[in-house]
Amino acid sequence: MCADPKNDNQGHRERLRERFRTVGLEAFHEHEVLELLLSFAIPRRDVKPLAKDLLRRFGSLREVLDADPEDLQQVRGIGSHASTLLKLAKSVAALYLKQRARQKTPVTCTRELIDFCRTALGGKRDEEFCVLYLDAQNQLIEFETIQRGIVNQAVVYPRQVLEGALKKKASAIILAHNHPSGHVRPSDADIRLTRTIQEIAKFVDILVHDHLIVGEGSVFSFREEGLIP
Numbered sequence: 001m002c003a004d005p006k007n008d009n010q011g012h013r014e015r016l017r018e019r020f021r022t023v024g025l026e027a028f029h030e031h032e033v034l035e036l037l038l039s040f041a042i043p044r045r046d047v048k049p050l051a052k053d054l055l056r057r058f059g060s061l062r063e064v065l066d067a068d069p070e071d072l073q074q075v076r077g078i079g080s081h082a083s084t085l086l087k088l089a090k091s092v093a094a095l096y097l098k099q100r101a102r103q104k105t106p107v108t109c110t111r112e113l114i115d116f117c118r119t120a121l122g123g124k125r126d127e128e129f130c131v132l133y134l135d136a137q138n139q140l141i142e143f144e145t146i147q148r149g150i151v152n153q154a155v156v157y158p159r160q161v162l163e164g165a166l167k168k169k170a171s172a173i174i175l176a177h178n179h180p181s182g183h184v185r186p187s188d189a190d191i192r193l194t195r196t197i198q199e200i201a202k203f204v205d206i207l208v209h210d211h212l213i214v215g216e217g218s219v220f221s222f223r224e225e226g227l228i229p
Contacts, residue, residue, distance in 0.1 A: 012046075012048075013039045016032060016035060016036050016039070017036065017039075020036060030055060030060065030061040031048065031051040031052050031055055032051070033061055034047075034050075034051035034054055034055070034061065034064065035047050035048050035051045037085060037086060037089055038050055038051060038082055038085070040085060041081045041082040041084075041085040042077075042081070042082055045077075049077075050075070050077045050078065050082075053075050053076070053077070054072070054075055054078070057074075057075055058071075062122070062123065062217075063123070064086060065086060065087075065089060065090040065123070066090070066122065066123025066124075067086075067123075068125075069083040069084065069087055072086060090119070093119055094116065094119045094120045097112060097115050097116035097119055097120075098116050098120070098140075098143060100112050100116075113132065113140070113174065114212065114219055114221075116143075117130075117132075117176045117212050117214055117219065118214055118219055120143070121176065121177070121178040121214040122178070122214055122216075122217075124178050124180060125180055126148060126149060126180065127148075127149050127177060127178060127179070127180060128145050128147065128148050128149075128177060128178055129145070129146055129147040129148075129156045129175070129176075129177040130143060130144060130145045130146065130175075130176045130177060131143075131144050131146055131161055131164055131165070131173050131174070131175060131176070132173065132174040132175075132176060133164065133165055133168045133170035133173055134170055134171060134172040134173065134174065134209070135169075135170065135171055136171040138171075138172060138209075141168050141169075141170055142168055144164060146160050146161065146164060147160070156177075156193060158193070158196050158197045158200050159200075161173065161175070161197050162197070162200055162201060162204065162206065165201070165204075165206050166204065166206075170206060171205075171206065171207065172206060172207040172208070172209050173201070173206060173207070173208055173209070174208075174209050174210045174211070174212065175194065175197065175208065175210070175211040175212070176211070176212040176213075176214065177190075177212075177213060177214070178213070178214040178215070179213055179214070179215045181215070182215045182216030182217075183215055183216075184213045184214070184215035184218050184219065184220035185213075185220060186211075186213055186220065186222070186227070190211070190213065191227065194208070194211045194222060194227070194228070198228070208228065209223065209228075210222055210223040210228060211223075211227075211228065
């Protein structure tokens, strides 16, 4: 008697889920992580080939989660439900890291904030400039994107940054933006902008703790590199 492929597929899904419940994702290959995610969006199909197709197309799990839904749907078998779930996975991770960062006390910039910025800004095709507003205890009040632009052309006005800080009653701020090119070294314009914001912030007793630049898998910290004393 031949085995039922549907039962084999269901058994494989259950084994994946049980492994996750038991040991988490540490022992999973990238394609197995995608399989597990896709199994919730595509209920009656072997999704291992789809997971491997996605990795071949985009290169890595991170790049799959960073991809636009329209690009994801160019992979045969990936529809709107599956592409939405993949984007949801990254958004949930970013929200989790944001809420976790709010519970910490970032004297300058904690690992939670760096991880959050990397998740929120990593993989973006266009440059985005964001501000993390901190209260008097250096806890996160809010994370706000104040400018979006095409690659390498985000125009940020210091007044926007300071108006947001005053409106939210922030005592300090951390600046963050991404370099879609992947290179995290600051440009001369980045350095000038940071210094300008620092100088203006001094007049209203707001500290600039750091400026983070997010690139391809790495983050540049102005403070760690001595550009902010």
